[in-house]
Amino acid sequence: MGKRASSLPNMVLTLLMITAVAGGSLGFVFQMTKAPIEAAAVAKQQEAIQLVVPDFDNDPAAEMYELTSSEGFPLKVFPARKGEELVGVAIETMSNRGFSGEIKIMVGLKPDGSIINYQVLEHRETPGLGTKMDDWFKPAVVVEGRKEPGTRLLDGFFGIKAGESGDTKNILGKHPGTTRMVVKQDGGEVDAITAATITSRAFLHAVEVAYTTYTERTDAASSATTQYNEEEGGDNEPVE
Amino acid sequence: MNRLIVSPSPHVHSGDSVKKNMYGVIIALLPALAASLWFFGLGALIVTLTSVVACVLFEFLIQKYILKQPASIGDGSAAVTGLLLAFNLPTNIPLGIILIGSAVAIGIGKMSFGGLGQNPFNPALVGRVFLLISFPVQMTSWPLPLASRASYLDATTGATPLSVMKEGLATGRPFSEVMGDVPSYLDLFLGVMGGSAGEIAGVALVIGLIYMLWTKIITWHIPVAVVGAVAAFTGVLHLIDPAAYASPLFHVLTGGVLLGAIFMATDYSSSPMSVKGMLVYGVGIGVITVLIRTYGSYPEGISFAILIMNMFTPLIDKYIKPKRFGEVIKSKA
Amino acid sequence: MNQWSNFSKGFLKENPVFILLLGLCPALGVTSSAINGLGMGLATTFVLVMANIVVSLIKGFIPDKVRIPAFIVVIATFVTIVEMTMQAYVPALFDALGLFIPLIVVNCLVLGRAEAFASKNNVGSSIVDGAGMGLGFAFALTLLGGVRELLGSGHFFGFAIYPEDYGMLVFVLAPGAFIALGYLIAILNRLKKA
Numbered sequence: 107m108g109k110r111a112s113s114l115p116n117m118v119l120t121l122l123m124i125t126a127v128a129g130g131s132l133g134f135v136f137q138m139t140k141a142p143i144e145a146a147a148v149a150k151q152q153e154a155i156q157l158v159v160p161d162f163d164n165d166p167a168a169e170m171y172e173l174t175s176s177e178g179f180p181l182k183v184f185p186a187r188k189g190e191e192l193v194g195v196a197i198e199t200m201s202n203r204g205f206s207g208e209i210k211i212m213v214g215l216k217p218d219g220s221i222i223n224y225q226v227l228e229h230r231e232t233p234g235l236g237t238k239m240d241d242w243f244k245p246a247v248v249v250e251g252r253k254e255p256g257t258r259l260l261d262g263f264f265g266i267k268a269g270e271s272g273d274t275k276n277i278l279g280k281h282p283g284t285t286r287m288v289v290k291q292d293g294g295e296v297d298a299i300t301a302a303t304i305t306s307r308a309f310l311h312a313v314e315v316a317y318t319t320y321t322e323r324t325d326a327a328s329s330a331t332t333q334y335n336e337e338e339g340g341d342n343e344p345v346e
Numbered sequence: 347m348n349r350l351i352v353s354p355s356p357h358v359h360s361g362d363s364v365k366k367n368m369y370g371v372i373i374a375l376l377p378a379l380a381a382s383l384w385f386f387g388l389g390a391l392i393v394t395l396t397s398v399v400a401c402v403l404f405e406f407l408i409q410k411y412i413l414k415q416p417a418s419i420g421d422g423s424a425a426v427t428g429l430l431l432a433f434n435l436p437t438n439i440p441l442g443i444i445l446i447g448s449a450v451a452i453g454i455g456k457m458s459f460g461g462l463g464q465n466p467f468n469p470a471l472v473g474r475v476f477l478l479i480s481f482p483v484q485m486t487s488w489p490l491p492l493a494s495r496a497s498y499l500d501a502t503t504g505a506t507p508l509s510v511m512k513e514g515l516a517t518g519r520p521f522s523e524v525m526g527d528v529p530s531y532l533d534l535f536l537g538v539m540g541g542s543a544g545e546i547a548g549v550a551l552v553i554g555l556i557y558m559l560w561t562k563i564i565t566w567h568i569p570v571a572v573v574g575a576v577a578a579f580t581g582v583l584h585l586i587d588p589a590a591y592a593s594p595l596f597h598v599l600t601g602g603v604l605l606g607a608i609f610m611a612t613d614y615s616s617s618p619m620s621v622k623g624m625l626v627y628g629v630g631i632g633v634i635t636v637l638i639r640t641y642g643s644y645p646e647g648i649s650f651a652i653l654i655m656n657m658f659t660p661l662i663d664k665y666i667k668p669k670r671f672g673e674v675i676k677s678k679a
Numbered sequence: 680m681n682q683w684s685n686f687s688k689g690f691l692k693e694n695p696v697f698i699l700l701l702g703l704c705p706a707l708g709v710t711s712s713a714i715n716g717l718g719m720g721l722a723t724t725f726v727l728v729m730a731n732i733v734v735s736l737i738k739g740f741i742p743d744k745v746r747i748p749a750f751i752v753v754i755a756t757f758v759t760i761v762e763m764t765m766q767a768y769v770p771a772l773f774d775a776l777g778l779f780i781p782l783i784v785v786n787c788l789v790l791g792r793a794e795a796f797a798s799k800n801n802v803g804s805s806i807v808d809g810a811g812m813g814l815g816f817a818f819a820l821t822l823l824g825g826v827r828e829l830l831g832s833g834h835f836f837g838f839a840i841y842p843e844d845y846g847m848l849v850f851v852l853a854p855g856a857f858i859a860l861g862y863l864i865a866i867l868n869r870l871k872k873a
Contacts (some may be wrong), residue, residue, distance in 0.1 A: 120741055124749050128756040135760050142767035150770065228774075235851065261869040262499070263442035264484070264845050291513055300483055303643070446847070454858065458865075479854065480847035 150227070151198075151212075155184050158214030158223040159194035162186035166196060175199075175319045183320065192217050198227070199316035203308040207229045209239075211309065212315050220281040221313070224336075236305035243277045243296070243309070282317040364462065367614075368422035370563045375429055375609065381537050381547030382437070387495025389437030390543050392656060394429065396441055400448035401428030408457045409606035415461070423462050427451055430470035433544025434602065434649070436478070436488045438501040443481055447473040467656045468613045471649050479648070488540040504540045507600045511592060512645040523587050525596075534599040545605040555608045564612045567621055571628020572607035572635075573598055579636040591640070603635065606648040616656040620668040627662055630655045686807045689815030695788045695866050696819035696860075700725065702788035703776045706820055708855040713836045716824025719779060720817020722761050726783050727792060729757045731809035734797040750793045752782070758783045788816060795797050826859050827851065 148167070155166050166184035173181045182198040194217065200210045209232040214222035226240050275297035277287065286311045288294025291303055298306035382390040405424040409415045419425075432449050435444065451473030459465045478485045486509070489501035505513070507528045513586035514524030529539050537547030542553075568614050576597055597603065602610075611617060611631055618627050631651045638647025695701045705723070710716040733753050741749050762780045765773040773780070783789065792810040792812055797805040827835050831850030833841040 117745045119750075121745055121749060124737075124741075124752050128752050132756060132759055135763055139763040139767035143763070146767060146770040154714040235848065261844075262440065263725045264440055264481075442845075476847075476849055479849040479852065482848070 113197050125260035154212040154225040154227060155186070155196040155214075157225050158212050159184075159186040159196050159232075160222065162188050162193055164188075173323055175315045177315070179315070181316060181319055186214075194222055195320065197316040197320055199312045201308040201315065203311055204229060204231055205236050205302070205304045205308075209305070209308050209312055211312050213313055214322060215317065218277060218281070219283055219317055219321050221277055221317075223278055224313070226309075231305045233300070235299065235302040238299050238302065239305055239309050242275060242306075243301045245276045245278060267307070277313065282314060283321070287317070289316045349531040364423065365421045366562050367506035368426050370558065370561050371426050371431065371609070372422060372665075374563070375433070375544070375555045378433065378544045378605070379429070380548060382433070382543040385491035385495075385546060386437040386489060386501075386543060389489060389494070389498045390432075390500055392441075392498050393435055393437050393439060393444060393543055396444045397432035397435070397448055398425050398428035398520045399419070400445050401425065401431065401452050404449050404452040405457065408453060409461075413457065413461075418462060421462065424452060427456065427469045427473075430468075430544075431473050433605060433609075434470060434474040434542050435545045435664040436485065436541075437498075438487065438489045438499055438503065439484055440499060443477060443484055446480075447477045449474045463615045464531055464647040465615055466659070468610050468616050468655055471610055471653055471656075475649050475653060488542070490540055491538055491546065506540045506645065507534065508639065508645040509598070512639075515590075521656065525592065528596070531595055534596070541600075542602065542605075545602040548599050548604050551604040551608050558608075565621075565624070566618060567624040568612050568628045569607040571625045572611055572632045573603065575629040575632025576603055576636055579633055580640075583636075583640065597636065598637070601639075602648045606631070606635075606652055610649075611652050611655070616659055616660045618659050618666065620663070620666050623662040623666040625658075626666065627655050627659065630658065682804070682807050685804060686811035689811035689813070690810075690818060691815075691867070691871070693812075693815075694867075695812055695816045695817055696823070697864050698863045699788075701791055702768050702786045702816060703860075705779050705782060705786060706816075706823060707853065708782075710774060710820055710824035710827055710856060711831070711851050712828040712834070713821050713825035716820035716822075717817060718776055720813070720820040722765070722776070722780060723783055723786065723789070723816055724813025725761060726754065726757045727789050727813040727816075728806060728809035730789055730793055731797040731805040732802060734793040735800060735802045735805035738798045746798065747790075748799075750790060754793065755784045755788050773872065775797070788812065823856070823859060823863060826863065827855060830859070831855060 120346040151167065159166075164185075164187040166186050169185050169187075171183055171185075173183055175181055179200055181200075184196040184198075185192055186194045186196060194214050196212055196214050198210065198212050200208050202208050208228070209226070209231070211224055211226050213224040216222055224243065229236065229239075231237055231239070277285075277296060285296075285321050286294040287296060289296055289298035289303060289310065291298060293306070294310070296306070296310060379390075379394065382394070399661055402419050402424045406417050406419050409417050409419075428448060428451075431447055432444075435447070451469045454476070455467055455469030455472030456462070456465045487503040488506055489497075490504040494501035510527050511524060514527070515521070528534075533539060535548045537550070539546055555569060559566055577594040580591065580597040581594040584593050607628070611628065618624050634651035634654055635648045638650055638672070644650070689695065691698075693699060696703065696706045705719050706724055709719045716858070717801075725755075730750070734750055737749070737753075758781060761783070765780065792809060796808045800808070825835055826835075827850045829840060830847055832846045833839060833843045847855070850859060
């Protein structure tokens with residue numbers, strides 16, 4: 107068959123048919139994938155909650171409630187309970203100060219406010235730099251084989267000093283009320299990710315927001331406050 | 347044999363050659379080298395030697411085994427690149443990083459584009475910026491001058507005046523207090539501050555400039571335009587708000603402005619040919635440097651500024667052409 | 680045309696990235712690791728084959744003046760299908776490629792093959808062309824990603840080859856992508872000459 111002439115009815119009709127077929131098939135695929143996409147999102151959320159708060163036996167997702175940060179972002183709070191006792195909360199928090207776009211993290215806080223663990227949920231940071239935040243702020247894993255003579259020679263060749271940053275990049279177990287959750291460049295107490303200071307700032311900002319929003323809320327309810335003040339003088343004295 | 351030799355013009359050669367100019371540049375760099383040896387001792391010696399030897403060696407290897415050209419390392423241009431690269435490195439930088447920097451400077455910065463005279467970017471700066479992005483930690487810990495002359499890798503480190511200023515402002519300390527941590531202007535001019543090997547001693551760099559102007563290796567236009575633009579731009583900022591912006595003298599004497607303006611921006615093949623073009627190019631470098639220093643995330647921006655303006659050199663040469671000899675200026679009809 | 684040469688031309692002779700320099704946005708943007716490059720390449724291959732099939736089927740039916748919008752709608756449909764399927768069944772890969780999947784729509788390689796090949800050839804040849812070009816694209820992206828991953832972070836397909844601390848960060852960033860691409864093109868040209 108030859109080409110159809112480019113007359114107006116022909117063109118309109120053709121585009122109409124193509125878009126109709128395209129729309130129809132997209133609708134079909136959307137229906138097909140809707141359930142799996144939601145399931146994947148829920149699974150990811152469950153996984154993150156399980157990682158950032160200690161064992162619990164309730165369903166945190168069912169007890170989820172929302173708080174609004176001072177900047178107006180909604181924060182999802184997932185309380186984790188064992189029996190009747192509150193063992194921690196997982197807070198889905200975010201910051202829009204990242205290098206590119208928003209950073210969403212799930213951070214687990216003990217009832218007194220100290221950090222249990224965190225997991226990065228969503229971000230668009232630079233691969234290889236900003237993406238290091240996945241593990242950067244956790245305690246350093248001791249790399250095996252660092253003591254081999256060959257590696258030591260290479261370390262000298264490239265000027266890498268093992269463990270020079272000590273514990274100052276780790277935020278787990280620390281309390282945002284006593285440890286300033288700001289990178290060292292800005293006068294805080296946390297080492298920024300090498301060559302990704304902006305990402306580090308945004309990350310710590312998100313943690314800070316989660317902490318302040320949550321404690322303000324509990325202050326208002328005045329339930330955990332006294333307990334939190336008692337513990338403050340304990341193991342996390344300010345370094346200054 | 348008494349024959350009449352017939353040859354095309356020119357008949358009288360000035361004796362100017364690549365070799366002569368390159369060795370002239372090396373002589374002009376000697377005061378700064380002496381200053382870096384005085385301030386940083388052993389570290390400066392190791393870094394400079396490694397960098398020069400590595401650059402010459404890489405040029406020789408690439409010419410012999412990859413390009414299969416006759417070797418041209420005798421003209422001194424690879425040695426100049428090595429020397430300038432070393433001047434742009436902290437003197438406690440480990441050997442492996444110097445080797446990578448030299449390979450990048452010669453391999454990517456120079457030979458990839460066809461060798462001497464064909465490179466659109468200053469090769470030493472290509473090496474330096476490559477290292478700065480690749481190894482930010484090692485490239486931004488500078489040894490303290492005088493304090494650690496006998497040590498190399500384990501030298502005591504400190505901040506440069508520019509990074510003191512940037513970090514001070516970021517932490518929100520009052521500006522006058524921050525500036526109290528910075529050495530005096532005389533110290534800055536003599537070079538008693540943290541920094542890369544060859545950039546600290548302003549007085550030695552100026553002596554090199556005077557020598558190069560005297561022997562006509564370079565003209566005054568680019569260095570003066572760069573320094574003038576930095577001074578003018580920071581001067582305006584300083585006048586607007588002296589409590590937030592440092593004085594022009596501080597900006598000219600710190601970081602790599604003098605080294606960059608005198609030795610890096612004046613690289614023949616990556617800078618414009620006409621006088622007007624040189625002025626445009628120099629002012630561009632100065633303005634971009636101040637923009638990066640004041641508003642960017644890096645404390646120092648002269649290397650980036652020079653590379654950026656290197657990119658504009660062909661464009662500048664295209665629009666600002668030197669007048670042809672004997673050309674009559676067209677009257678507007 | 681010989682179907683084998685029609686298929687194999689995408690790998691070296693007319694490689695989309697190294698020779699035609701098409702689709703450089705994803706080629707430079709997502710190739711910070713080999714696995715990202717492979718994933719992006721395979722997703723593009725799928726879109727390319729499907730778009731080529733449909734375009735060659737409906738080529739006689741579309742009036743000339745509206746062929747570009749028609750092709751774009753076809754391509755965009757398949758890209759959205761890929762996006763939703765990935766999000767549902769391989770969320771980890773979807774997280775890594777994220778932003779770049781929708782950009783397959785404007786990848787000039789896909790529209791270019793639809794316009795230059797599929798709208799002039801029959802279905803069989805179009806499938807072979809799409810598969811060849813797509814796999815050539817995937818090959819180029821994987822190679823580029825592998826080189827950048829190895830030099831930048833000391834890994835290859837996620838396996839540690841040497842400690843990450845020795846890696847040259849610049850190769851993980853955009854400038855390193857340009858440098859690596861430039862040298863890969865130079866090496867391939869040299870090999871072709873020999």
